[in-house]
Amino acid sequence: MQFLTQSHGCRGWKGEMAGRIRAFDWSRTELGPFDTWSKSLRCNVQMLLASPVPLVMLWGKPGYMIYNDAYSVFAGGRHPYLLGTPVELGWPEIAEFNRNVVDTCLAGGTLSYRNKELELSRNGQPEAVFMDLSYSPVADDDGRPGGVLAIVVETTAHMLSERLREQAQAAYRAENERVRLALNAGALLGSFVWDIKANLLSGDERFARTFCFPAEQSLQHMSPDAASARIHPYDLPQVEQQVQQALKNGGAFNAEYRILRPDGSYSWVLASGCCELNEQGEAFRFPGVLIDIHERKSAEESLLKFTRDLEQRVVAEVDARLAAEEQLRQSQKLEAIGGLTGGVAHDFNNLLQVIAGNLHLLARHESENPNVQRRVGAALAAVERGAMLSAQLLAFARRQPLSPAVFDTRQIYQGLGEMLQRALGENIDIDVQMPADPWSVHVDRNQLENALLNLAINARDAMHGEGTITISGKNLTLDRQFCLGKGISAGDYVQLSVHDTGDGMDSETLKQAFEPFFTTKADGHGTGLGLSMVFGFVKQSGGHIDMTSTPGEGTVVRMYFPRSMRIQTREQPVRRAQHDGGHETILVVEDHEEVRDTTVEFLQAAGYQVLVAANGDSAMQVLQDGTKVDLIFTDVVMPGLIKSSDLAAWAKVQVPPVAVLFTSGHTRDIISRNHQLSPDTHLLSKPYSPDALMSMIHHVLGGD
Template structure:
């Protein structure tokens, strides 16, 4: 190897970059493996590694980058990605500049730049930087240019400092110029004469105003001490010394000092003068002039302060950047751990589901055999512990589906009192401190209780079951100063739950890791290390934050911050539904794991249902294309194949008759959970589930499906998050709120009834979301309309000259031209077209200038409202249905 990582006979070759260059797979680049490198290339790289100056070698026409440790520091977050990377790919924002460099130097030329200004991406944002750059060609063994050696020295700090200094000097020069102008225009603060025999000072009217004397006093002469009292105490000794020098040796008098004005403020002045002597050399008169220099002195002080604090500001900026980088690294680490733990929990829950399902079916077949039932009970308890472990992993990963409600903290903690006393034992004293008029919070009740219980149990263990546990809940208004070093928190109103113990506390080293999963200070077998990580993940998923304060020997306080909720408390609902059996309905089970699928089939069969199975969404879709009647779709969320679970559910809902969907998953990713909450209308059965849970969920979905069949269907902007369809479906009740329509302000009257009915009417549908476009197009077709659907205004406009349309139905927010501007363009071509504007912002979405005759409808669309808007074009039976 030509570049050993530790030593190659020259100290300059030691270092991190020597090791990286030696270990890099150069055979994947145009340079080739290091064993085949030319002597010229080898010598250049050796010289580069030995240099303390940032050097980078751009070799071959592509400019493959080889650089030293100093350049690695300059590269920042792009290191070590830049090693072996073509220069134009490594620095894409300055690719054209580097292309010019390569072309010039490979042709034998050289380039140099002094304080070259470039715009580079740093931390994802463009930033102006300045650099000294020197480029020279590097010959190969034949003497022809084969690469470019670049010296890169960033001068941004020096350039900015010089600019600041130049600005300050310019301001000072401008002040001096104003001072000179003021002198030339008579802006002098007065003239004075000291009688060296009597010591009295006489002056003109301006002198009198400056020293706050009356004009008469100044004309007659004021005592030296009277004038001295008006001078700032800090300046008096200097003034006296210069006065003495001027009177003793005739030295020119020039001094700057501050005079107290009538308002008590001090103002800077400059006194200039020269003592006069008689023929015997005795001082007789001392005339002088006062000049206003206040603005200049203020400017000088500002410049001096800038110079004195510049270094400190640079130090503070570097420290702030280091802190931000550390916070970013910590966030990335926690995110990576979260993704890993979420995936583990998913697979773990699938395993637990197989075990749990078989245990329950075995229990049903075991009869009354005591030993068998005891073993099955022990195994079931182990499954529950495993499910709890997986739930903690999902909580930390922020992947658990939450069911948030509006909670009253006082009522919540009162309900937990008995549970806390029972869990902590009699030796732990529990004190509850609640503020008056606690605000409401929005959170998952079970998860919040679980989080507080976890904190209480941790506190008990830290106190060795003997101490005082204090549970507090208080309202807090956080300001910007408090949130400055806590980027997860924003200023605002919060309810803070805190749990404080009198235990041993934790060292700073332990505090750095307390929220990481599986980290624990307890002995082996006494803790999973998931309690605090679960609390951390749950609070973050709920829009809150967790803070921990601890000191060795003084205990620990863990605080949970939840944003204030101004909605009324959610009434508690108790589900006393028993585990019902089926009535012979047919259920399609879609599950890619064969063991899980078999377990679900056996459970449902025991409950009295007919069961069909499919291993993927693609296979399940075949059942909907057949004549097989299906009453319920029971599908895993995470599925292989082209047809994903949400798409399969949407198609099931669009089937005639509609088929409702019940989802199941051990890890929902982002398909049906967004911002930590289940999407509106989604019914989810989390793995691992018990047979009774399955029975209740299935019966609930089937019952609700029957009730929903009589309701009007809703359609809206359909995404993976809103599994909605144009027919009723229990699993997809549309988001709450009544859909309304409003008339867009008109400049002239128009009536849709005036347009004669056409059969079939032609509709131009413009919607950029594919799912929503397909659903609404199907609905319009079902209503007997001829629908042409496109994804953008740019696709729609070429169709208008070739086809007469009766109705334009367009989303307001489109990727290119907006929906309202499209409507104006279509109306210019076809003035009689009926315009329906649809917006997810509701029926009051702004559109600028009004559109005559247009109607604005809010999403999700209500089918009754849509029929009303299209009544003039529908068959009477469709319009009335």
């Protein structure tokens, strides 16, 4: 079946799962060997792999699982075990549910669930999860249902948020009910009659006690002024206004106010009465009652506070959700650019390597021709600019290989200060403010120095070459509120900031500052990738970066890196490598023929014995045939079942171990974790020069 080869039907199959599906031994299942698969099965798998949505196909009666990269993330620790496994074995805790799904869809039916609650085992513990599930049959070559296509979207976070909202609403309704009961249970505090003409109050004992009249005071001759003196100063003007309104027009009177208690506190009361008018329309009598509403007012205040707190919680939840959604959109954008950039970078850097390799060879062959040397030099400079552009794109997309170590901020600046001053010029003053006892960070020092240099050069340009740039470091403990929506966790961080007093930016410009290819500089004076590269490096290092700016006042860029508690890395003295060759035998593993040819010529010219292999499969055959080699120089990304990481694993267990040097334009995390290289992993990035190649080989072989 020719269409299943690398050069035909599977060329569009990309991603980790595409490789795993091709490499899996399907002959152990009823599907049979990979190259015997039916056309319908291949088409369905190709559609599944191309989707960004978590998809899994359950093929045949057992429901053999074939899924895409997004579903592998959902599967968590069960990946890659689930691949090729019957669904009932892969998810035993919901075996009955999945058996019904397979039987229903193979019979031609469909199933759909919204926010379906299932209990799955995660981290060794049962956990209730919610999912939107959609199942539909997929046809085999004969048009009959041959499998089931499942769309799986986890909605656990949404459902938990909805439950919190419902709980808050229930609490709100309970609080309202408590307020209503408090209103109905108001207690009578006494009755009174105000003789308006004589300006005297008469009332019962409860009324007199409420206003703290003396015990010997006549209940028929109480002073209205003495009663008014007990009303809270804040409430008194409104009460007097309501009294005057009632005296003027007669009718009902209702006023809520606070009365001073003997212990100095205030109690809420409701005075309710009616102003009576005589035949001449003059107010002469004002009877009423006093009702205790303190509990009701306390309940209302509690409800108001609860409502405000609830509103704040809702606002915070909405803000957090918006921030999370924005973070997700940004992450998805970066992942999309990263995937595109990775593929482009690999092919682009291979092309640059071919161009650079042949230019170096031409320069050697025409060493006496000054015109050739001049033109080759110009072309190599253009290659270097292309390589730098590719590296900046990889940095923004968080795909650059990093070699982190542990340093504190003072160490970093001490190694960078002199270079900064030369780069910025004599008219720029650098004000460095570092803490007396700086915390350590675990970062790639070269990339951090490049980031600081980029920010400082931007600051210089914003100040038109004159002024003071402040570079400062701080030890900070960030709380959960600050970290919300930023993709980092609360804890200890080291802040590095670069502050200028230049032109500054408006809000619209600030929003786009970190986007690739966005620049405010004139044409030819910037690629728009400097800040993007810094952004990608900080995020890839597990940190956060933000920027504040005011037009006419300047800009501050702050980078936050997690504090490292590891022992600081000792700086090793740099020794100059000898570039002369030796008697060693080097196995060159490279699938790109033109890159392979130029590399072999470089090595042979340096005196090395060279063996070649077009891919990992051929290289492993050479090694297992007993051929002795001193170094494996291998491309990272190659076709075939045997990966470069497999060659490195083989080399490590030999006695003695065989040295390995990787090369690539984009590693795709094959030899790294989050593109962070381990200390014993050596990588020469494409494009490379003959001198760089010889220097790195000499280093890996233990020559320096």
